[in-house]
Amino acid sequence: MSHRHPTDGPRRATGAALQRHRAALTPDPVPLVAVSRSGTDCAGLDAAYGSAELLAAWRS
Structure with a gap:
């Protein structure tokens, strides 16, 4: 079995996913x-x- 490190390879994030993560941290308009x-x-x-x-x- 192959194990990947979290920083290996390209990452794709959608704006909506990033906004959800931001909302989990603060309700402020950061x-x-x-x-x-x-x-x-x-x-x-x-x-x-x-x-x-x-x-x-x-x-x-």
Whole structure:
């Protein structure tokens, strides 16, 4: 049997799933932000940052 580590391989999350997780933490209107090394095409985000944006911010 093969065991996968939680950080192995690509992850797909829907905006609705992320909103449910956020709602479980707080009822406040906290912005929904995604950070991904491989990019994201998730709808319903307030912001999304990929590796290029993170490196550019770190270098400035």
